[in-house]
Amino acid sequence: MRRPRPARTPLTLAGMTIDAVFFDVGEVLVDETREYGTWADWLGIPRHTFSAVFGAIVAQGQDYRETFQVFQPGFDLATERKRRAEVGQPESFGEIDLYPDVRPCLGELRAQGLTVGVAGNQTARAEDILRELELPIDVLGTSDSWDAEKPSTAFFERLIVEAGVPAERILYVGDRLDNDIRPAAELGISTAVVRRGPWGHILREATAQRVLDADVEQWCLFQLDGLADLPSLVRRHNLQTG
Numbered sequence: 001m002r003r004p005r006p007a008r009t010p011l012t013l014a015g016m017t018i019d020a021v022f023f024d025v026g027e028v029l030v031d032e033t034r035e036y037g038t039w040a041d042w043l044g045i046p047r048h049t050f051s052a053v054f055g056a057i058v059a060q061g062q063d064y065r066e067t068f069q070v071f072q073p074g075f076d077l078a079t080e081r082k083r084r085a086e087v088g089q090p091e092s093f094g095e096i097d098l099y100p101d102v103r104p105c106l107g108e109l110r111a112q113g114l115t116v117g118v119a120g121n122q123t124a125r126a127e128d129i130l131r132e133l134e135l136p137i138d139v140l141g142t143s144d145s146w147d148a149e150k151p152s153t154a155f156f157e158r159l160i161v162e163a164g165v166p167a168e169r170i171l172y173v174g175d176r177l178d179n180d181i182r183p184a185a186e187l188g189i190s191t192a193v194v195r196r197g198p199w200g201h202i203l204r205e206a207t208a209q210r211v212l213d214a215d216v217e218q219w220c221l222f223q224l225d226g227l228a229d230l231p232s233l234v235r236r237h238n239l240q241t242g
């Protein structure tokens, strides 16, 4: 869905200290390779084919859920999630699917005295899994439990309330310029993009410009290839601004 270009570029207030860091889930914390692989299996489609079509859908600026429609017109994700659970093949992820830089990053940010949160478009079931992983975080929120989905304003307004600090003192870390960075930045939240996963690699430069009609990547305080460097970048930023 294309949204109108904001009246002004929501440039990050570079002079503000970061007090809270919130993370998206898919492809920021969780490598979704296994998750989408099992969806390809469920559809009876070779995994390579499913992934390639998924990427083409993303490059066209369409909702990734259109991928399912290509292979099975009329596919209903909520119904199929239920069916998978019923036959003992529920959509799932676990410790093994976490990117290896996740736990050290969360732990180091917390050791800096920052509020650390996880907030993404996820099901109630995924929220249970995230809770069981016992990540070193202070806040856990999902679209299901907040009853608000990215990229809606309501989702990020709730995130600001949960963080308990002004928007510009929050850093939201996401892999999607369309769903994460733009809506967060438009509310004045500072942002960091992680270039991993399908969106992180595809929605860049000319493709991002065509799909988003704005140079959203330039709005980010940090542009990252992973999470390993984030704690030191935040520490340096806070030393310079504090």
Ligand SMILES: [Mg+2]
Pocket (backbone or CB within 6 Å): 024, 025, 026, 027, 028, 174, 175, 176
């Ligand atoms: Mg994501």
